[in-house]
Amino acid sequence: MKMYLISDNIDTKTGMRLAGVEGVIVHDIEEVSDALDIALKDREIGIILITEKIGKLIPDKIDDIKLNYHTPLIVEIPDRHGTGRTPDSITKYVREAIGLKI
Template identity: 50%
Template sequence: MKFFLISDNIDTQMGLRLAGIEGVVVHERHEVLEALEQAMHMEDVAVILITTKLVETCPDVISELKLQVKKPLIEEIPDRHGSAKIGETIDGYVSEAIGVKL
């Protein structure tokens, strides 16, 4: 099973390509939705990674897919456009998951 990246910049794509993760670079909402549709129909893709900036272009669609589709897993990843407070974001995720404020 593979990962697949949908990114808004070449830097993220190149970095993950070095780790063996293929992907595409898109910028517009319709491109994001088209790339997402194609990736979801790839039999060998288990996880789709999408940069934060692209998730913000169509949050309703991505949230709905996360709730309804079991495979592939759709996961948002931060990139250079994301929040500089990634530590606080991670603390929030952990606190929400375990129910204890860190």
């Protein structure tokens, strides 16, 4: 099972490449969508790493894959500029998902 990176940043791709992860650099919605379609067709790819900035370009497609596909697992990662999430994003997610206030 392989991991594959979809990123908008050459530094992120270089770092992941040093760890043995292949990937692609994309910049617009069409490129992101095409790269994701290509990765989905490759049965050896079990995990797709996608930078948060790129993930924001096609959130509906990523949500569809997360909900309806068994593989691959989509993991949104921060790029070298850090995360775009608010400090309470995980607790907010839990609260919305199960209605439990932590």
